[in-house]
Amino acid sequence: xxxxxxxxxxxxxxxxxxxxxxxxxxxxxxxxxxxxxxxxxxxxxxxxxxxxxxxxxxxxxxxxxxxxxxxxxxxxxxxxxxxxxxxxxxxxxxxxxxxxxxxxxxxxxxxxxxxxxxxxxxxxxxxxxxxxxxxxxxxxxxxxxxxxxxxxxxxxxxxxxxxxxxxxxxxxxxxxxxxxxxxxxxxxxxxxxxxxxxxxxxxxxxxxxxxxxxxxxxxxxxxxxxxxxxxxxxxxxxxxxxxxxxxxxxxxxxxxxxxxxxxxxxxxxxxxxxxxxxxxxxxxxxxxxxxxxxxxxxxxxxxxxxxxxxxxxxxxxxxxxxxxxxxxxxxxxxxxxxxxxxxxxxxxxxxxxxxxxxxxxxxxxxxxxxxxxxxxxxxxxxxxxxxxxxxxxxxxxxxxxxxxxxxxxxxxxxxxxxxxxxxxxxxxxxxxxxxxxxxxxxxxxxxxxxxxxxxxxxxxxxxxxxxxxxxxxxxxxxxxxxxxxxxxxxxxxxxxxxxxxxxxxxxxxxxxxxxxxxxxxxxxxxxxxxxxxxxxxxxxxxxxxxxxxxxxxxxxxxxxxxxxxxxxxxxxxxxxxxxxxxxxxxxxxxxxxxxxxxxxxxxxxxxxxxxxxxxxxxxxxxxxxxxxx
Numbered sequence: 001x002x003x004x005x006x007x008x009x010x011x012x013x014x015x016x017x018x019x020x021x022x023x024x025x026x027x028x029x030x031x032x033x034x035x036x037x038x039x040x041x042x043x044x045x046x047x048x049x050x051x052x053x054x055x056x057x058x059x060x061x062x063x064x065x066x067x068x069x070x071x072x073x074x075x076x077x078x079x080x081x082x083x084x085x086x087x088x089x090x091x092x093x094x095x096x097x098x099x100x101x102x103x104x105x106x107x108x109x110x111x112x113x114x115x116x117x118x119x120x121x122x123x124x125x126x127x128x129x130x131x132x133x134x135x136x137x138x139x140x141x142x143x144x145x146x147x148x149x150x151x152x153x154x155x156x157x158x159x160x161x162x163x164x165x166x167x168x169x170x171x172x173x174x175x176x177x178x179x180x181x182x183x184x185x186x187x188x189x190x191x192x193x194x195x196x197x198x199x200x201x202x203x204x205x206x207x208x209x210x211x212x213x214x215x216x217x218x219x220x221x222x223x224x225x226x227x228x229x230x231x232x233x234x235x236x237x238x239x240x241x242x243x244x245x246x247x248x249x250x251x252x253x254x255x256x257x258x259x260x261x262x263x264x265x266x267x268x269x270x271x272x273x274x275x276x277x278x279x280x281x282x283x284x285x286x287x288x289x290x291x292x293x294x295x296x297x298x299x300x301x302x303x304x305x306x307x308x309x310x311x312x313x314x315x316x317x318x319x320x321x322x323x324x325x326x327x328x329x330x331x332x333x334x335x336x337x338x339x340x341x342x343x344x345x346x347x348x349x350x351x352x353x354x355x356x357x358x359x360x361x362x363x364x365x366x367x368x369x370x371x372x373x374x375x376x377x378x379x380x381x382x383x384x385x386x387x388x389x390x391x392x393x394x395x396x397x398x399x400x401x402x403x404x405x406x407x408x409x410x411x412x413x414x415x416x417x418x419x420x421x422x423x424x425x426x427x428x429x430x431x432x433x434x435x436x437x438x439x440x441x442x443x444x445x446x447x448x449x450x451x452x453x454x455x456x457x458x459x460x461x462x463x464x465x466x467x468x469x470x471x472x473x474x475x476x477x478x479x480x481x482x483x484x485x486x487x488x489x490x491x492x493x494x495x496x497x498x499x500x501x502x503x504x505x506x507x508x509x510x511x512x513x514x515x516x517x518x519x520x521x522x523x524x525x526x527x528x529x530x531x532x533x534x535x536x537x538x539x540x541x542x543x544x545x546x547x548x549x550x551x552x553x554x555x556x557x558x559x560x561x562x563x564x565x566x567x568x569x570x571x572x573x574x575x576x577x578x579x580x581x582x583x584x585x586x587x588x589x590x591x592x593x594x595x596x597x598x599x600x601x602x603x604x605x606x607x608x609x610x611x612x613x614x615x616x617x618x619x620x621x622x623x624x625x626x627x628x629x
Contacts, residue, residue, distance in 0.1 A: 032150040033102040037085065039146055040106075044082055047113070051075075054116045074112050081105050103156045106147075110160040113139060136161050254573065254595035257283040258504030261598040287595055306439065310465035311351035313389045314343040317378040320358040324374070327366055334373030335366075342380040347387050347462040353436050354460075357444075358391055360429040361456045365395035372396025372453070387462050394455040400448040408446060409434040433458075489514050490534040490609060495524030495550065496571070497542040501594070505537060505571070508598045513605075521545030525553045533566055535605055538588065540572035540579065547572065548586045555587035567608035571596060 051074055055067055085105055114136060140161055147153035260280040268276060321337035328335035358376065365374040374395045381388040400408060409430050437444045437458055448454035490513040496502045497519050509515050516531070518524040521538075522545040528536060536554070540547040551568055558565060570583040573594040583591040590604055 033099055033153060036147055036150060036153050037081070037102055037105075040109075041082055041086075043142075043146075044078060047078060047109075050113070058116060070112075070115065077105070077108055077112055081109065099152065103152055106153055107156040107160060110139070110143075110157050114160050252500070253283060253286055255500040255504055257287065257595040257597060258501075258508065262504065262507040265598065283595065306350045307352065308348055308350055310346045310348060311354075312344055312346050313378050313380055313387075313391070314339045316351050316355050316358070317343070317376055317391065320355050320362060321376050323359065324362050324366060328374060331366065331370070333366065333369060333371075336373065336375045338375065338377040340379050342382060342387075343378045343389070345380065345382070345387060346465040347380075347389060347460075348465040349440060349460065349462050353440060354391070354458075357433045357436050357458055358393065360433045361393040361458075364429060365393050365397065365454075365456075369395040369397035369453075382464075385464050387464055388459065389462055390457060390459045392455055392457045394453065396453040399450045399452045399454050400446065401450045409444070490605075491532070492516070492605075493518065493524065493527055493531070493533040493536045495519075495521060495527075495536065495542070495547065496539045498539075501539070504596075505601070508601055512602070521547055521550030521553075524550050525557070528554050528566065529557055535608055536566055536568045537571045538568055540570055540574045540583065548582055551583070551586040551588050569604055569608060571601075 051071065055071055059067055085101065116135065140158065143154065143157035143161075147157055256279065260276055260283060264273070264276050264280060317337055317339050321335065324335050362374065362376065372395070374393065377392045377394075379390045379392075434444050440460060442458055442460040444456065444458045446454055446456050492509060492513045492515045494502060494505050494515055495518045496505065502517055502519075506515050506517070513534075516527060516533075518527050520542045524536070524538065525545070527533075538547040538551055542550075545553075547570060551570070554566070554568065557563070567589045568587065570588040570591045571594065572579070572583075572591070580591045589608055592600065592604055
């Protein structure tokens with residue numbers, strides 16, 4: 001408790017005498033004295049034990065009264081140092097008075113503690129002199145290591161002991177200055193004093209070295225903290241930049257890809273259809289590049305979210321293969337898929353991320369293959385409750401040299417410069433695939449020979465799972481949307497501030513639904529309150545009121561007014577995970593990232609309308625059952 005008082009008094013002492021100092025300041029003598037007094041107070045048990053030993057030893061030579069008086073004085077001094085001095089020295093005293101009180105206490109302790117050395121010399125002759133030297137040597141050593149780097153405290157502690165050495169020499173010689181005795185004691189005293197000074201200098205030098213090291217360490221830690229803060233700020237700035245650039249790039253790209261998609265569904269001449277295909281393919285390439293850059297940023301920031309669920313490796317492989325049949329046929333290449341029977345067993349993993357890895361590998365295989373074909377194989381081996389799953393993508397393309405294999409998974413790496421010019425690409429696909437594979441606890445490897453194709457193998461050790469729910473997905477059709485509500489075309493509210501994006505959606509849905517528009521979130525909320533819509537398509541970033549706020553307002557109005565749930569699809573260029581989470585938290589039913597294609601939009605609307613019909617049917621059935629009961 002008393003040490004806490006001393007610490008408390010230090011914290012509230014004036015800044016010029018505070019004993020607590022940062023790494024960038026050197027402690028003053030007054031501050032060092034405070035540290036010394038704290039160390040001495042922690043030695044109280046040792047000093048009391050020495051007192052008891054001295055009392056027991058000298059009770060044979062001196063009267064009880066003398067020892068009692070010495071004990072009382074000694075205990076009083078310890079009580080002063082332990083209880084009163086922290087308040088007297090560090091409570092209200094100024095710097096000079098504080099130093100005087102501390103030094104005076106140290107000197108008095110040395111005087112009282114060293115007094116038995118005189119008694120030893122008087123009553124025990126040469127043996128007493130040896131005992132006294134032993135006692136004083138220990139006291140001097142304690143002085144050196146307690147008062148190092150503080151000369152006033154060192155002098156206050158050492159001076160009384162030197163006086164005792166001189167007095168002991170005189171007493172041992174019977175006050176007649178016998179040369180042999182005085183010389184012997186003087187030499188011993190000189191050796192003790194010299195040793196004390198040398199030890200003090202060495203200890204002080206060590207103290208200064210330690211202080212300098214601590215100062216350097218403190219400055220280094222401060223620099224590291226500042227560097228970490230700058231890195232965090234840079235990371236936040238990069239994330240904000242990527243989010244903004246993602247939005248700005250996706251908005252015009254949505255216009256290009258959407259219009260190309262709409263135009264491709266109209267009657268076109270052969271050359272016109274070819275031009276639309278070029279526009280559509282280029283836009284898809286830009287979309288892939290943008291997605292790769294965002295994935296790379298999320299991996300670097302450890303922001304990749306894994307959705308672990310029950311999936312079957314066979315279904316993953318077949319779904320990925322279905323994406324590349326047409327592309328392979330256009331290059332007159334074969335694309336085969338081989339799946340063993342064991343791969344139909346369900347496992348727990350993120351099927352979407354594995355599909356992304358395989359998609360990157362198949363894209364690469366088709367890009368670098370001009371003759372022959374590409375094969376995707378899926379193999380599973382059961383090992384207890386776990387499954388060893390491997391996916392292999394093989395091609396008959398240009399292959400890889402030994403040097404290229406060593407760096408093929410590095411970011412922005414290509415096999416050689418000519419490949420960059422001949423085949424294009426950024427070199428991000430394989431790097432992202434490896435990072436995703438690592439996140440899923442898998443391993444990716446490649447075997448290849450230059451000019452003889454390549455085989456990329458991805459292996460995972462996954463836990464077995466119950467069978468996943470059967471997929472009932474079907475291709476979107478005009479009829480499936482038009483007949484969601486028999487005899488009626490769905491009524492859609494499009495809340496979008498960008499005129500190009502509004503026009504894209506209107507053209508996609510012009511033959512499928514009746515579309516009303518609003519140019520900001522506030523208009524969208526007002527329209528939803530005055531009209532009944534089957535689906536609301538909501539942009540996120542808009543003037544006046546953003547899409548998140550508008551979605552919350554619509555959901556609140558539905559709850560308060562007892563209206564039915566209207567599906568809200570967030571249709572936005574904000575594609576980062578935090579944007580998706582914000583949309584769903586606000587009450588949106590789905591989050592669609594721009595650029596959007598006609599197929600993706602129609603599929604999402606079909607799913608939302610089916611869910612809404614099922615919900616209404618369930619509610620109607622429940623109400624009818626309640627009324628019948």
